[in-house]
Amino acid sequence: MSFSEYDVTRRTRKENFLKQIDQLIDWNSIEKAIAAHYAPVSDAAGRPAYSGLLLFKMLLVRIWNGGLSDESVEDMSNSNLHVMRFLGLSLEDDVPDHSVLSRFRTRLTAADAWDELLARVNEQIQVHDIAVRKGCHVDASITQSPRRPKARPAYEVVNDREERDDEPGAQSAMRVIEVTQPGVDSEAYWIQKGGKSVFGYKQHTVVDGNGLVLTVETTAANCHDSKPLLGLLEKANIRPGTRIHADKAYSSQKHRAALKSRGIKNGIQDKALRNNPLTRRQLQRNSLITKARYVVERTFGSQARWFNAKILRYRGLAKAHAWHMLLAMAYNLKRLPRLVADHRLITQT
Structure with missing residues (x-):
């Protein structure tokens, strides 16, 4: 243990919630489930990549603190000793920036990995024999x-064939579609x-x-x-x-x-x-x-x-x-x- 790690440990309360979670959960099975979908060796600059478990824990910290933004959880990971200890970081370590966290979440979402992760978390909870x-x-x-849409939906007529409107069959090839408004969740x-x-x-x-x-x-x-x-x-x-x-x-x-x-x-x-x-x-x-x-x-x-x-x-x-x-x-x-x-x-x- 380095002097900085010792100092972080000494300055954090023993009964802190994050310490309790680390004592109750074996993260190995969760880390393996994450690694099946996210296991980069290095980042774009050739430096060692951050572990998937570290990024996953950052997402949990984000929610436990009221649904912070990615930028805010990055700041908290740099300044809060309890969070730093929970993430397994020392004072000398770099903290992943918000863009890394966003890419990690997007990768796991594309891989449809979240249901499996919930199952792994629940397996760890069941070890303590508390499930009813x-x-x-x-x-x-x-x-x-x-x-949400800012106004009533707009519609437009689309012609599926390159014909004049007055030609036979042209009307049957037309269809009405809803125009997607920019910024709206469709x-x-x-x-x-x-x-x-x-x-x-x-x-x-x-x-x-x-x-x-x-x-x-x-x-x-x-x-x-x-x-x-x-x-x-x-x-x-x-x-x-x-x-x-x-x-x-x-x-x-x-x-x-x-x-x-x-x-x-x-x-x-x-x-x-x-x-x-x-x-x-x-x-x-x-x-x-x-x-x-x-x-x-x-x-x-x-x-x-x-x-x-x-x-x-x-x-x-x-x-x-x-x-x-x-x-x-x-x-x-x-x-x-x-x-x-x-x-x-x-x-x-």
Whole structure:
């Protein structure tokens, strides 16, 4: 250990959150998963490249500190001793600049690597035996995009063939297309929420009994909550005997039959139909499900409060999904030290 490394260690608190995470997580499996998609030997100038794990940790630090910009997390990595220690940097080491961080995130997004990384993070969490899988919960939350249209969409007529408009068949070759407005996220969409129009994406999420995120699907905001349900259950590898809790938006005969065929217990709220109101027993059941599924609402609320998660900085569905997956990993790791401490307290009493 160099004098500078010793000085950094001496000047950081033992119970700092970043130190706790380093003690609880074995980063080797995560580093291997990153290296499958990002393992450069040198940078453009021929210098040794920064490790993928270092850049991944910088992305986590960025979210843990309220969703900083890439430039701000670069500054923090240069000035904050706790962050420097977490990243494995000494005072003499260079810190990756914001452009390196951006390219790293883009590379992993193009490789569709984020789902695998969440699985590796969750494997490390499961080592501490704190996951609660008896009951899982499904819900969706909207992430707003500031890159919304500034005016009503414009349209233009396009002729697919080089013909005069008055020639036979020319009219049938014409089509009307929407003109893309500059700066607008063309993959996001509008939805009515609470009487207001919201433009962006929807985060479809499965959490365990602790509220830890198991898996996420990202769609445009106008996608109905229930549409990705069966795909989410497959991705989360929900075991037979597990009860899935969800609100009445997920209620359908198709979903009830699918859960039964998989041996998954139905915890979806009942929905009243025309001329067929809910019975007292169904109302009581819905009330019990509401009390059980608060944990998924807590997950969304905590992400919004801690990480400023409701506003998307990026454009496009793939980058929106990357943001949602990073939020999931940051949230699970943020909750880990407290959950481990509570679990140890219970086992000791």
